[in-house]
Amino acid sequence: MTATEGVPYSTPDQAAQFRAVILPHLDAAYNLARFLVRDPVAAEDIVQDAFLRAFRAFPGFQGQSPKAWLFAIVRNCFFDWVKDNRNSGAVTDESTDQTEETPESIVRRNEEVHMVRTMIENLPEPFRETIILRELEEMSYKEIAVLTQVPIGTVMSRLARAREMLSKLLLPRKMGASV
Amino acid sequence: MTACPDKLPLIHALADGELDAANSLGLEAHVKSCAGCAAELEHICAVREHLKHGLLRYEAPPGLRTGVEAMVSEATALVEASPPAAAAHQPRSGRWFAGGAITALAASLTMFLALPQLTASGIEDQLIASHVRSLLATHLTDVATSDKHVIRPWFNGKIDFAPPVVDLTEQGFALAGGRLDYVDGRVVAALVYHRRLHSINLFIRPAERFGSNASFTNTRSGYSLERWTGGGLEYWAVSDIPAAELGQFRQQFLNQSKHAPMR
Numbered sequence: 001m002t003a004t005e006g007v008p009y010s011t012p013d014q015a016a017q018f019r020a021v022i023l024p025h026l027d028a029a030y031n032l033a034r035f036l037v038r039d040p041v042a043a044e045d046i047v048q049d050a051f052l053r054a055f056r057a058f059p060g061f062q063g064q065s066p067k068a069w070l071f072a073i074v075r076n077c078f079f080d081w082v083k084d085n086r087n088s089g090a091v092t093d094e095s096t097d098q099t100e101e102t103p104e105s106i107v108r109r110n111e112e113v114h115m116v117r118t119m120i121e122n123l124p125e126p127f128r129e130t131i132i133l134r135e136l137e138e139m140s141y142k143e144i145a146v147l148t149q150v151p152i153g154t155v156m157s158r159l160a161r162a163r164e165m166l167s168k169l170l171l172p173r174k175m176g177a178s179v
Numbered sequence: 180m181t182a183c184p185d186k187l188p189l190i191h192a193l194a195d196g197e198l199d200a201a202n203s204l205g206l207e208a209h210v211k212s213c214a215g216c217a218a219e220l221e222h223i224c225a226v227r228e229h230l231k232h233g234l235l236r237y238e239a240p241p242g243l244r245t246g247v248e249a250m251v252s253e254a255t256a257l258v259e260a261s262p263p264a265a266a267a268h269q270p271r272s273g274r275w276f277a278g279g280a281i282t283a284l285a286a287s288l289t290m291f292l293a294l295p296q297l298t299a300s301g302i303e304d305q306l307i308a309s310h311v312r313s314l315l316a317t318h319l320t321d322v323a324t325s326d327k328h329v330i331r332p333w334f335n336g337k338i339d340f341a342p343p344v345v346d347l348t349e350q351g352f353a354l355a356g357g358r359l360d361y362v363d364g365r366v367v368a369a370l371v372y373h374r375r376l377h378s379i380n381l382f383i384r385p386a387e388r389f390g391s392n393a394s395f396t397n398t399r400s401g402y403s404l405e406r407w408t409g410g411g412l413e414y415w416a417v418s419d420i421p422a423a424e425l426g427q428f429r430q431q432f433l434n435q436s437k438h439a440p441m442r
Contacts, residue, residue, distance in 0.1 A: 013400050015251055016311055026247060030239035044243045051247045113234045120235075134195065135230040141197050156188045163191070167226045 018058050025067045026051075028137055029074050035132045036078045038121050042085075050077040068143050071133075075147070119169045127162035134159055182219035183209075190216060194223045252312060302363055302415075307402045309360050310380045310417040313369070319378060320356030320371050330357040334368055340412065342368040342383040345435040352379065352428050372428070379418040379428060386413040394429075396422050405429045409436075 029050060034043040050073045061069060120128060129148065133139045141159075145152045182190060186209065192198045193206050210216045313319050322333045327344040334342060337359055346354045352372040360369040360382060367384040386408045394407040403422040407414050407429060414432075416425055 016314070018251060019248075023247070023251070026239045026244060027236065030243065031237045034237040040240075043237075044240065047239065047243060048246055048250070052250060055251060116229055116235055120230075131230070135227065136236050141192070141195070153188070156191060159195075160188060160191050163223060163226045166229075167222060170229045171222070171225060 014058060018055060021061075021066045022051075022054055022058065022070055025070050028067055029070055031136060032071060032132060033074055033078060035120060035136075036075075036129060037081065042081060046074065046077045046081050049081075050074040053077065065143065067137070068139070068147055071137075071147055116170070119166060123162055123165055127158050127165065130155060130158040131162040131166070182216045183213060186213075186216050187219065190220050191223060194220060194227060303397060303399055303404055305362050306380075306382055306404065306415050306417050307399060309362055309369070309382065310378075310402065313358065313360070313371075313380060314378060319358065321358045323356040325354045325356075327354060330354070330370070333357060338366055338368055340368075340383075340385050342370065342412065343410070343436040344370060345432060347372060347428070347431050347435060350431040350435070352431060374418070374420050374424065374428070377418055377420045379416055379420065379425070381432070382415040382417070384413050386411055396426060398422050407433070409433070 026047070030043060030047050033046040033050070034040065037043050037046060050070070053076075054070055054073050057073070120131065123131065126148065130144060133144045133147065134141075139147070141152050141155050144155045148155070150158075186206065189198065189202065189206050190210070193203060193210075198206065210220055322330055324330060325346060325348065327346050331341070331344045334357065344354070344357070348354060352374050355371040355373050355378070358369040358371060360367050360380075362382060362384065365384065367382050370381040370383065372379040372381065394405075397404045397406075402417055402419055403425040405414075405416040405422075405425045405428070414429075416428055416432075418425055418428075420428075
């Protein structure tokens with residue numbers, strides 16, 4: 001067992017608090033990681049790593065928004081993952097284009113959901129991240145600006161651009177008849 | 180028919196509810212008179228509608244959840260402090276009992292040598308640790324039932340004493356099940372009760388022959404503890420409910436176990 005090596009011992013209080021405050025955002029962390037990395041296995045690795053780091057850093061958690069705090073760690077883990085895997089050439093954008101879906105699983109899944117997910121996954125960064133944080137994770141402009149370390153104006157223009165790209169994919173299909 | 184370029188970011192902000200009242204008012208008025216901006220706002224809302232679908236979000240796979248939860252429990256000091264706890268995640272195995280036997284041997288040696296027993300605070304730490312661990316590892320009960328007639332025989336053959344099992348549902352403490360735990364070098368019985376959303380662990384072990392039979396209440400790191408003895412057994416109740424309520428629990432348990440046959 002190496003995962004917990006170097007983890008400072010925590011009191012049961014801290015562990016219980018961590019469970020109560022941070023653990024509920026596991027789905028959100030996975031969702032963010034999944035859309036960032038676009039690979040289910042890598043997303044799991046990133047989130048596992050993020051929770052380990054979060055647990056270590058938890059004594060320093062000062063009661064800010066727990067989700068935003070966790071997201072900052074997830075992003076760092078993602079960037080580290082990219083760094084580690086770029087050299088090995090393990091995963092590139094091309095390789096992530098092919099999804100893990102089989103025909104059966106696509107049929108099983110709600111087609112609309114799958115289609116929209118794929119469209120979002122095909123957005124380039126930083127637009128993909130911005131739209132995920134805003135629309136799926138419902139963070140405010142300010143929270144997104146703090147998290148991604150850009151001015152609010154940049155958040156707004158990224159969001160506008162992301163929506164413009166998505167609308168081209170989403171709307172002609174449905175509104176094509178009326179245009 | 181396009182939106183006014185200077186208004187574009189504000190239209191997004193309006194759709195996102197990020198504009199203050201004064202700016203919203205101004206922009207809403209503008210949108211009413213500007214077809215381009217009105218179309219843009221509608222457009223944005225249409226895109227947002229597509230993204231509203233709750234199913235778009237990925238959910239963490241169960242394996243990941245288990246892994247993260249295991250990491251949290253493994254990383255707690257008190258899990259480290261009592262090594263056999265790791266076995267709590269695994270099915271009860273011969274190895275576990277073998278480990279228990281060795282520790283029991285060590286424990287009896289300790290007694291032989293007349294070394295001082297664990298101090299009260301040491302045992303309290305262990306009990307709180309066991310309580311927290313039972314909640315962390317989602318291993319609250321080995322036998323999950325509110326039927327005392329199921330729980331009592333379940334302990335048979337697993338421990339060398341017969342803990343009284345009483346149902347206190349009518350008194351506001353619902354019996355949830357039983358579990359074996361490991362405290363102070365020996366296997367003990369743990370009964371689990373629910374109080375509202377809280378859990379109470381009642382640890383039961385044979386009383387030390389020359390041990391104190393003092394009853395007391397204590398509060399440590401936010402947990403309440405109640406200790407009492409009776410019928411040759413030592414009881415420790417641990418929970419995060421207020422000490423007064425835990426005192427009530429003790430009283431009810433004593434009342435009910437008095438009436439229940441101790442067989």
